[in-house]
Amino acid sequence: MKLKSHINQIIQDAFTKADISHEAMSVSEATKPEFGDYQFNGAMALAKKLGKNPRVIATEILNHLDFTGALSKGEIAGPGFINLWLNPLWLASECQVASLDERLNIVKKETPIKAVIDYSGPNMAKQMHVGHLRSTIIGDTLANLLHFLGDDVIRQNHIGDWGTQFGMLIAYLEEQNEDGSVSLKDLEKFYKEAKGRFDEDATFADKAREYVVKIQSGDTHCLNLWQKFIDISLGHCEEVYEKLDVKLTRDDVRAESFYNAQLPKVVETLQNRGFLEESNGAKCVFLEGDEIPVIVQKGDGGYLYATTDLAALEFRANTLEAKRICYVVDARQAGHFKQVFTVAKNAEFVASDVSLEHIAFGTMMDKGGKPFKTRDGGTIKLINLLDEAVIKAKESINNKDDYSESELADLAKTIGIGAVKYADLSINRESNYIFNWDKMLSFEGNTSLYLQYAYARIQSIFRRFDGKIEGKILINDALEHRLSVMLLRFEDILNRAAVDASPNQLTTYLYELATLFMRFYEQNPILKEGVDEETKMSRLQLANLTAKTIKQGLEILGIKVVNKL
């Protein structure tokens, strides 16, 4: 149910009937229960334009409001707020519809678009570390969300499999006289050693650069070694994806190297369309207002990541036919993406109606609020973090005796991984992220476990109830009323979260829903003695719809629910 749109339409109709012209304005959720369910504040904004007292305008609107459907009551308050109450009978019937529907009565988009979500993007020369968590999780959530709402989602894992560092690795491999099979088992260590050689020995560094050229020119021996790197490294990533329960597969991998063949053409196109300038030997696009140019070809003829990104944009817009392209990448690259997007649009690599979005997220900070160092050790490998989370989750389980060993392992995995993901997704993605083990693995407050617990309690009710659910949902008290409104807001939240690409709007909603349910649950008995049959049936259905909503919400976040906790 698109609740806001529905109410907005009723207000729109009142405007039409009252013969007041106005710009479209939306209702907002009431800030307090005593102000109703929704409030319309547009009368104040219109007052000046129309030269009328806002309360007079509010009265005119109110007099024309239709109170035979969703709304039951309207009141003017303060300077001209219109407070609106939803009709309990209408709420009940809408909840009923939602509870009987697989999709909770959330319609798929009428005009779906193709959306590319570029996320995770690990570097093949290194193992994934905690810094990769956000891109992977936020991107996966966004993909799930858009898919659920009906868009045609194309996941793209733009892995870093090209560039100087691979020349460095191969040079080191040659130096060690190895074929790769042994050393590559510990890629991380191997990378560090190679990096050490590269930094301290100029001759080695030159050699590394030679190897880069060799790979790029298609030298079979080098390409084979390179391929070995990629396979091993991608295997590491897939292990992480598996643990994270992220939907990325090998089919979603479209590596940097995939665009290699297109790079000369990118430069050529820019040249032909008159965007290219040569500066200090490099081929650049200078943008108005930017001091620093976008360099697409180095003085030595090599290409850069801006070139690859332009090729990727062209591919995504034209071959994949995407209308929305989202890059889930660290906020530090904001400048880069702003420039590349501008060039892509100006040079018509992508049509003007394609939405290019940098879904930026904050930097990982340590406890002292200082940025996490990723260069010189000290980074936590993502795989280790996930394993640790599962171990801690297992320790935290209270009644271990209730489970078999394998049940316990499954439960710990679901809870532990869910906690890590939720901790990350529940903060505003643009804020810097303070990495904290304790907080990440804590199960208190706005955490996945709170939601899991709410869900499990509902499941417990249904385990005890062995009848058949019949009858209607009845909204009889204030808590039931608020719960039903909250339940019906789900679609609005999802749409908002999709537009803003902000998972934390969904987590906030789910937490509020769960909190409201807990209160409802404490005060409104369901299966206890003395609850009449009608009320029992109604509350069972409200509980059921709550559970379904939590489950669906968590599913979009990539978190599984457990039936028992």
Next chain:
RNA sequence: GCACCCAUAGCUCAGCUGGAUAGAGCAUCGCCCUUCUAAGGCGAGGGUCUUAGGUUCGAAUCCUAAUGGGUGUACCA
């Protein structure tokens, strides 16, 4: 130097297109388990929304400046 981002309770954070008395969790202090899972619920205390101006009927939210922090700044990605 220039550019971008951020600043909300002791701590970690919400706060959607400007709306009524700024909200959670943690921590602190009370209360509620013979009754559907206490990993829960109820209550208390805790705020000059960094500062100073401005726009507006109305500002945590928009604008300007200052301060503090983060980030980016030509051939790495």
